[in-house]
Structures are given as structure tokens and as C-alpha cells.
Amino acid sequence: MVTSFYITPKAIFVVDQQRTCQLVTLGCKVNQYETQLVLETLQQNGYREAADGESADLCIVNTCTVTNTGDSKSRQVIRQLAKKNPGTKTIVMGCYATRDPQAVSELPNVIEVVTDKRELPDVLGRFGIFDMPAGISEFEGHRRAFVKIQDGCILKCSYCIIPKVRPGIRSRRPQDIEDEIRRLVDNGYCEIVISGIHVGHFGIDTNNLTNGDNPERLWDLFRRLDRIPGDWRMRLSSIESVEVNDDFIKAAGDCEHLCPQFHPALQSGSDTVLERMRRRYRVDRFLERLDQIRDMLGNDPAFTTDIIVGFPGETDAEFEETLETCRRARFMKIHAFPYSRRDGTPAADFKDQLPPNIIKERVHALSSLERDLALDFYNNRVAVGTQQVVLAERICDDRPGWVKGTDQWYVPTEVQGTAADLGRFVRCIPQEANRHGVVASRIDTAEDRKTLATAGKSF
Ligand code: SF4
Structure with missing residues (x-):
């Protein structure tokens, strides 16, 4: 068994390099990024990932709560890990852990529930794991690397639980993001996905005042990152149409490394549904922003989006409006999410929840339209x-x-x-x-x- 001494500002301690860990992630790109950061912290402290069939000395689960299914899958994973690793200490973090720490703490082997990620370094410290790095160096198991630039959402869309579990905006230091991406590019990653909970709000929090009273916003970050040399590209994971302003559009046109593909989340193509969803835009304004990006980029950018199908009270006519908006937007890809009642959100209490068969039919219709729109886009690429x-x-x-x-x-x-x-x-x-x-x-x-x-x- 190999041991070595690690000297940190906090302590001198012996690290057993044979210690093993198992990390499981549920949910979004941001969760995947956060797990990678924890993995690198563990590796730096002498841990390695347990091989298939080998039990782990420490388990970490990064949970999701975006739907009720996210909760139950999170519980299921924790139970499965406990079965596979009897008696192994398990730390649980992520959105479900934040939303219902009591339920999580009662699951087998759970010894710590992290409800606020800012406490994570202290929690890991209690396990002799110190010095969480400022960023990642690789992205295990992926060809492209996700980089989190900010956390949190301050909006109140009526179907969404996220602002309750990731409240407030916390933007990372632009220099840390730049250093991280340079490292990833040097390590051979050709594509970096700029991710966050609400990336359009990058830099609006006062913590990010890097230049007097002039915080660096998303478009400034694009320009900063675009100066990183090499054969690489960045892709923006998503953007809210209201945050597509002149600065954004201009930077999108100028930055050579930025992919001409954007993911403005429409959610519904009906103004009345958007109002009930408490979204901040209406259809005409949304389409106008897409046209502005098309005008600036010239080379026909691709737009992809998310649509929630069967929001409470959605009528046939409102759903038809959504189909028509998608045609007008000429989306290349549509993620059609059947509306799923999320406890703790205002929409869960709305009357007129739609029966599953109607939602299923509409998802089917939207998916069929998506296939046609995608084929149009592909054909156009061949023609050009x-x-x-x-x-x-x-x-x-x-x-x-x-x-x-x-x-x-x-x-x-x-x-x-x-x-x-x-x-x-x-x-x-x-x-x-x-x-x-x-x-x-x-x-x-x-x-x-x-x-x-x-x-x-x-x-
Ligand atoms: S913008 Fe709306 S949907 Fe997106 S995380 Fe914030 S509240 Fe949720």
C-alpha cells in the first residue's frame, strides 16, 4: 500500500493513495461540472475512482430536483450505492439535498447533506480532503467539457423550482474561467460548453466587480475567452431571449471561437401561456431577437430550444400557436418536455392540469414538427x-x-x-x-x- 505526505496550509497528514471513491451525478450540465470539480479535489487528495465491482471508501452523490422524478431517482441512486458499498460514508449534495435535507439524511449511509455548496470545502475538510481547486482540468467521460460560469437564478417562472434551491446569482471570477478554459484547451478539449443556471445574468452580482464599477458581463467574457489561441471552440449552453441585447449580438458576430448555435429557451409559443408561466417576453419580441442574431451572423445560425408541452390550462389553440411560433423561429432542434407537476411551484397548484394522454399527443405533434424543421436546416446546410x-x-x-x-x-x-x-x-x-x-x-x-x-x- 503506497502512502505519501501532503503538506497543505492547513495541516500535514498522511494520504493513503489506495483510498477509493465513487461519484454519481444526476441532472444538468452544471451538476456534472460540479461533480468533476469534486472528483479532481479528491484525486488531488490521493483518492482514485473505484473500479467496477470494487467497493468505495467514500461515495458522493450530486442530486437533482428539477422534477419529482429527479427526487425519486436521487433517492434510488443513494440506496443502490448503499447496497453496493455497505457501511461506506456517503456525502449528498445538489438540488434535491438542498430542497429536502431531512429526507436525504434518512437514507442509508448518508453521513453529510450539503445544502449550500459554499460549505462543501468545509464538509470535505472533515474527511481530510482539502484545497478544492479554482477550476477543473479535464472532463471525465466526455468529448466536450462543460464549464460553469455562474450559479443561481433570481427569476420566478411559475413552473420552476430552481430559484428555491439555487437562489441568488454567483458569478465566477472571469480570470478563473479563462485559466480553466486555457487548461482544458491545453489538455486537448476542442469544445467548451459555457454553462450555468442562468448564464445571461453572468456578472450582475456585485461579487464580480472586477473593474471598478464595471462588472464583466457575458459578452465581455466571450471577448476575453475568444483571445485564447488554438483550434478550439466555445458553445453557449442556453440564453434567455431578453438577455440577447446589442452587446451580446455584436460579440456573437465578432468572436471567432463562438459557435453559431444558440439555445434561447422559448418554453411556449403562446403569449397567454407565457404569461401564466411568468416568462418575461412575448412571442414577437422573441422572434425579433432571433432575426437580429441572424442579421448579424449572416451565415444562418442554428437555434435550438426547450418547450414545455401541456402546461396547466394549455388549450388546443394555444398549443397550435406554439407550433406556429416554432415554424416561424425555424428551430433546428426542439427539446419537448411534457409538463410535469413540480411540488413547491405555483404551477403545481394551477387548476386545469392536463391529462397525460393530451400531453403525450402534443409532444408527439411537436416532435414531428421538429423532425421536419431539422431536415430543412440540414438540407439548407448541404445547399449552402x-x-x-x-x-x-x-x-x-x-x-x-x-x-x-x-x-x-x-x-x-x-x-x-x-x-x-x-x-x-x-x-x-x-x-x-x-x-x-x-x-x-x-x-x-x-x-x-x-x-x-x-x-x-x-x-
Ligand atoms: S429562468 Fe425561469 S426556468 Fe430558468 S432557472 Fe430561472 S426560474 Fe427556472
């Missing part, structure tokens, strides 16, 4: 023929000698390649579109690229 830069993510099992990935517009693409390409950019020209995406032909030389790239940014 602009160079694609595809992040190769996996081998095509049914097509030897080909890999799959997504390009700068987030178009799923198949292109000639091998395992050596995985995690790297493959440059190609779209040849044909189908319901699954685009089939492209690879361009290998700089001369090819110079000749064939017809328009748009080069990444």
Missing part, C-alpha cells in the same frame, strides 16, 4: 455547402471507417474517420441530408479547406 468542423465523438458501428459527431451548428454529422479522430475536429463538406443529420466528405489538407470553404467563420 459551407465547411463543417465536426467534433468526432464516436465510431459509427454500422459503417466501418466512419465517425459521428456534431459540427459548429450542432448538426449531427457522419464523416470518414477512425478512432484516432475521436475528440478532435474533422473538417468536411456536407454532401447529403437525412432525418438523422448530414453525411459529409472529409477535407484533409489546408489547401482543400482554402479551396472549398465558401463562407462563414473558420474554426
Whole structure:
């Protein structure tokens, strides 16, 4: 058994390098980022991840509470871990832990429930784990790395529990974010997803006053990050349409490393539903912002969105309005979420909760529209023929000698390649579109690229 001495400002202690840990994450990109940060902290303190079938000395579960299902899955995971690792101390963090610490503390093996992440370093310290780094260096199990730039939401959408469990805005220091992304790029990550709970509010909190009274906002951060050299790109995870202002649009047009794909969450395409959801925009204004981005970027950006289907009281006519808005928006991808009653939110008490069969039918109709809109977008990419830069993510099992990935517009693409390409950019020209995406032909030389790239940014 190998042991070594670690000297930290806090203490001198012996670290047993054979200590093992198991971390499980439920939920969103932000949770995944936070788990990665905890994993790197543990590794720095001599832990390694338990192998398959090996029991762990410490378990950490990062929970989710966005739906009632998130709660029950979180409980299930904790119980399963306890079965697999009898007697192992388990720390539980994340949104469900914050919302219902009592219920979590009663689950087997749970020894600590972290209800406020700011307390996490102290909690880990009680286990002899110190010095949480300011950022991550890799993103285990992923080809692209998620980077959290802020936490928290201060809005009050009527269906959402998140502001109760992640209250207030906490933006990270821009320099820490920049250092982290430089590190990730140096470590070979080609695509960084800029993530947060409400990224459009990055920098509005006073903690982030880095320049006198002039805090760095999201568009300033884009410009700062865009100066990081190398063959890499950043993708914005989501944005609220009301935060798409002139500064944002201008930065989106100027920043070479920023993907021309944006995810403004529409949630409903009906003004009356939006009002009941307590969203801050109406359909016309939303569409106007999309047009402004299209005008600025020229090279037809891709828009993806989230829609909640079957919000309480949603009539047939209101749902039709949503379909029409999606057509007008020309979304490339729509995440259709069947409305799920979330205890603790105002909408859970609204009358006229819709029966599951109606919600199912509407999800089906929206998914069918999404497939048509996606195909239109893919066909258009083939017609324009602009160079694609595809992040190769996996081998095509049914097509030897080909890999799959997504390009700068987030178009799923198949292109000639091998395992050596995985995690790297493959440059190609779209040849044909189908319901699954685009089939492209690879361009290998700089001369090819110079000749064939017809328009748009080069990444
Ligand atoms: S913007 Fe609305 S939906 Fe998004 S986290 Fe905040 S309250 Fe929830």
C-alpha cells in the first residue's frame, strides 16, 4: 500500500493513495461540472475512482430536483450505492439535498447533506480532503467539457423550482474561467460548453466587480475567452431571449471561437401561456431577437430550444400557436418536455392540469414538427455547402471507417474517420441530408479547406 505526505496550509497528514471513491451525478450540465470539480479535489487528495465491482471508501452523490422524478431517482441512486458499498460514508449534495435535507439524511449511509455548496470545502475538510481547486482540468467521460460560469437564478417562472434551491446569482471570477478554459484547451478539449443556471445574468452580482464599477458581463467574457489561441471552440449552453441585447449580438458576430448555435429557451409559443408561466417576453419580441442574431451572423445560425408541452390550462389553440411560433423561429432542434407537476411551484397548484394522454399527443405533434424543421436546416446546410468542423465523438458501428459527431451548428454529422479522430475536429463538406443529420466528405489538407470553404467563420 503506497502512502505519501501532503503538506497543505492547513495541516500535514498522511494520504493513503489506495483510498477509493465513487461519484454519481444526476441532472444538468452544471451538476456534472460540479461533480468533476469534486472528483479532481479528491484525486488531488490521493483518492482514485473505484473500479467496477470494487467497493468505495467514500461515495458522493450530486442530486437533482428539477422534477419529482429527479427526487425519486436521487433517492434510488443513494440506496443502490448503499447496497453496493455497505457501511461506506456517503456525502449528498445538489438540488434535491438542498430542497429536502431531512429526507436525504434518512437514507442509508448518508453521513453529510450539503445544502449550500459554499460549505462543501468545509464538509470535505472533515474527511481530510482539502484545497478544492479554482477550476477543473479535464472532463471525465466526455468529448466536450462543460464549464460553469455562474450559479443561481433570481427569476420566478411559475413552473420552476430552481430559484428555491439555487437562489441568488454567483458569478465566477472571469480570470478563473479563462485559466480553466486555457487548461482544458491545453489538455486537448476542442469544445467548451459555457454553462450555468442562468448564464445571461453572468456578472450582475456585485461579487464580480472586477473593474471598478464595471462588472464583466457575458459578452465581455466571450471577448476575453475568444483571445485564447488554438483550434478550439466555445458553445453557449442556453440564453434567455431578453438577455440577447446589442452587446451580446455584436460579440456573437465578432468572436471567432463562438459557435453559431444558440439555445434561447422559448418554453411556449403562446403569449397567454407565457404569461401564466411568468416568462418575461412575448412571442414577437422573441422572434425579433432571433432575426437580429441572424442579421448579424449572416451565415444562418442554428437555434435550438426547450418547450414545455401541456402546461396547466394549455388549450388546443394555444398549443397550435406554439407550433406556429416554432415554424416561424425555424428551430433546428426542439427539446419537448411534457409538463410535469413540480411540488413547491405555483404551477403545481394551477387548476386545469392536463391529462397525460393530451400531453403525450402534443409532444408527439411537436416532435414531428421538429423532425421536419431539422431536415430543412440540414438540407439548407448541404445547399449552402459551407465547411463543417465536426467534433468526432464516436465510431459509427454500422459503417466501418466512419465517425459521428456534431459540427459548429450542432448538426449531427457522419464523416470518414477512425478512432484516432475521436475528440478532435474533422473538417468536411456536407454532401447529403437525412432525418438523422448530414453525411459529409472529409477535407484533409489546408489547401482543400482554402479551396472549398465558401463562407462563414473558420474554426
Ligand atoms: S429562468 Fe425561469 S426556468 Fe430558468 S432557472 Fe430561472 S426560474 Fe427556472
